[in-house]
Amino acid sequence: MKLIVKFNLVFLLIFIIGLAIAAYISRDLLQRNARDEVLQNARIMMESALATRTYTSNQVRPLLETQMKYEFRPQSVPAFAATEQFNDLRKKFSDYTYKEATLNPTNPRDRTSDWETEIVNQLRQTPDLAEIIGERETLTGRALYMARPIQIKNAACLTCHSTVEAAPKTMIELYGPANGFGWKLNEVVGAQIVSVPMAVPVKRSDDTFKVFMISLTAVFAFIFIALNLMLHYIVIWPVTRLSQIADQVSLGKLDAPEFTSKGKDEISILAGSFTRMRTSLTQAMKMLGE
Amino acid sequence: MFLHRQRSVQTRLWVTAFLICASPLSFGQTVGTLTLTEGRIALIRGATAYTAIQGVRLQGGDILAVDPKGQAQVEFQDGAILNLAQGSRAMLLGGARGEEEIALQSGWAKFTQKKSGKGRPYRYQMPLARLSAGEATGVLHPGGDFNEIFLESGVGRFVELAKGGEPAGGRDVKGGEFIARRSGQPATVAPRPSSEFIKTMPGHFRDDLPVLIGRFKTRKAEPKREHEVSYAEVETWLKASPSIRRNFTDRFQGRVKDAGFRNKLIENMQEHPEWDRVLFPEKYEPKDLNQQ
Numbered sequence: 001m002k003l004i005v006k007f008n009l010v011f012l013l014i015f016i017i018g019l020a021i022a023a024y025i026s027r028d029l030l031q032r033n034a035r036d037e038v039l040q041n042a043r044i045m046m047e048s049a050l051a052t053r054t055y056t057s058n059q060v061r062p063l064l065e066t067q068m069k070y071e072f073r074p075q076s077v078p079a080f081a082a083t084e085q086f087n088d089l090r091k092k093f094s095d096y097t098y099k100e101a102t103l104n105p106t107n108p109r110d111r112t113s114d115w116e117t118e119i120v121n122q123l124r125q126t127p128d129l130a131e132i133i134g135e136r137e138t139l140t141g142r143a144l145y146m147a148r149p150i151q152i153k154n155a156a157c158l159t160c161h162s163t164v165e166a167a168p169k170t171m172i173e174l175y176g177p178a179n180g181f182g183w184k185l186n187e188v189v190g191a192q193i194v195s196v197p198m199a200v201p202v203k204r205s206d207d208t209f210k211v212f213m214i215s216l217t218a219v220f221a222f223i224f225i226a227l228n229l230m231l232h233y234i235v236i237w238p239v240t241r242l243s244q245i246a247d248q249v250s251l252g253k254l255d256a257p258e259f260t261s262k263g264k265d266e267i268s269i270l271a272g273s274f275t276r277m278r279t280s281l282t283q284a285m286k287m288l289g290e
Numbered sequence: 291m292f293l294h295r296q297r298s299v300q301t302r303l304w305v306t307a308f309l310i311c312a313s314p315l316s317f318g319q320t321v322g323t324l325t326l327t328e329g330r331i332a333l334i335r336g337a338t339a340y341t342a343i344q345g346v347r348l349q350g351g352d353i354l355a356v357d358p359k360g361q362a363q364v365e366f367q368d369g370a371i372l373n374l375a376q377g378s379r380a381m382l383l384g385g386a387r388g389e390e391e392i393a394l395q396s397g398w399a400k401f402t403q404k405k406s407g408k409g410r411p412y413r414y415q416m417p418l419a420r421l422s423a424g425e426a427t428g429v430l431h432p433g434g435d436f437n438e439i440f441l442e443s444g445v446g447r448f449v450e451l452a453k454g455g456e457p458a459g460g461r462d463v464k465g466g467e468f469i470a471r472r473s474g475q476p477a478t479v480a481p482r483p484s485s486e487f488i489k490t491m492p493g494h495f496r497d498d499l500p501v502l503i504g505r506f507k508t509r510k511a512e513p514k515r516e517h518e519v520s521y522a523e524v525e526t527w528l529k530a531s532p533s534i535r536r537n538f539t540d541r542f543q544g545r546v547k548d549a550g551f552r553n554k555l556i557e558n559m560q561e562h563p564e565w566d567r568v569l570f571p572e573k574y575e576p577k578d579l580n581q582q
Contacts, residue, residue: 063497066496070496
């Protein structure tokens with residue numbers, strides 16, 4: 001088997017192993033980065049919702065207290081404000097969702113669905129659990145969700161959610177007396193759930209992976225060609241030429257052309273040694289002839 | 291006998307004059323400031339009609355009339371606020387009877403008196419009812435043949451008024467209650483204002499009344515004099531209950547010289563019979579006993 005074939009076989013083997021390792025590591029890294037990016041988006045959405053709740057509670061609600069004596073203003077409710085703000089966002093980013101999923105809500109739109117009920121119950125059973133992160137399939141693809149408990153820590157919340165008698169009459173007029181009552185202090189009544197689509201970051205991760213692998217393969221190919229050329233011109237051709245001259249000298253053609261090689265590398269040393277050997281052989285043959 | 295009666299009348303006149311002057315908020319004394327106006331605000335002071343603007347100091351006895359789409363806010367010296375809107379007509383009667391008294395004839399009014407006001411209770415008198423309240427906030431709607439009151443917060447005393455302005459029963463009112471009184475019917479109390487009340491109420495009554503008096507501490511405006519009042523401009527007041535129009539014979543006596551005013555007084559004499567003595571004093575002169 002020719003040297004260059006052996007060399008190429010070894011090179012290809014090393015290339016394949018290297019590519020496989022690179023693919024495994026980079027794919028894992030890119031997928032983790034994609035998930036982290038999605039998670040970061042979800043955290044930002046969640047914090048934005050919390051900020052809206054706080055702003056509503058601290059700044060908007062006090063301004064609407066007098067109005068509430070005449071007509072209930074849902075804009076004064078932190079949960080309503082956060083949900084409405086997010087619904088506006090959804091007009092441009094329809095795959096993102098935010099919901100204050102509640103087991104027994106005042107506003108029916110906040111009632112938990114099946115999978116949300118499971119999450120809320122899990123949070124109720126594990127009081128120390130700060131958040132739940134998971135993935136689920138949706139109609140538009142895979143989505144990552146983040147859920148945090150809605151726990152009644154402020155007794156002021158019970159003004160509207162303890163008994164019908166204690167609640168503002170304007171609120172009863174709007175929502176009726178059947179829903180959203182019986183809450184207790186420190187009870188987990190629901191969960192804030194942010195759902196963020198994974199499709200875009202995952203697609204970006206896959207695209208980046210493909211580009212990376214194609215680039216790596218292209219680099220390997222370039223190295224392969226370059227090495228082959230180098231091997232051919234630096235090693236194989238000089239050795240082949242030396243071999244041809246040696247064959248001629250061995251057949252008695254002492255006037256075969258000399259092989260010259262510039263430089264001080266191993267081929268040049270070999271060429272120098274061959275030339276000296278050839279000169280010695282020629283002199284020896286002359287001496288024998290005489 | 292004649293001299294005895296003369297001295298008796300003189301004594302009563304002196305006592306009345308003394309009581310009027312002794313009242314802490316007698317006519318002519320500043321009771322508040324007009325801090326917000328929208329639309330034209332008509333002011334009747336004495337027997338003269340003015341146009342009032344923001345910064346005008348109001349006196350006891352002043353009568354205000356607001357455009358159907360306008361509003362006027364009065365901030366009293368004790369911190370109480372009264373906002374008049376949608377054709378409201380109000381008269382600042384003063385505080386001769388231990389309460390600051392304000393008469394309302396039409397339109398809408400919202401009042402608020404905070405704890406820090408340290409003022410006396412206010413009495414809001416409408417044709418069919420009156421409300422006395424201290425630290426409280428409420429909305430009043432004196433309609434043509436109905437009066438409505440919604441007490442947003444605080445407590446008050448509600449009194450039904452019969453024709454002629456005589457009290458005809460009363461009850462305490464607490465924050466959140468809505469009282470409606472229709473002419474000829476007893477008052478009804480509800481735990482919430484009616485939807486019609488809320489729908490027709492001026493929108494800005496749904497919010498707290500702003501405190502604007504700080505802008506007028508050093509800024510004062512004078513009302514623009516228009517003309518001497520006509521009968522039409524004070525007709526509803528002349529025909530109001532006796533407790534409201536108690537000083538009117540003195541106040542508008544100068545207008546009797548105007549033929550139009552005089553004729554209208556005569557035409558509507560049954561609504562305000564006290565003017566008969568002013569227009570026809572000869573009917574009330576004591577007869578000479580010697581001639582009898």
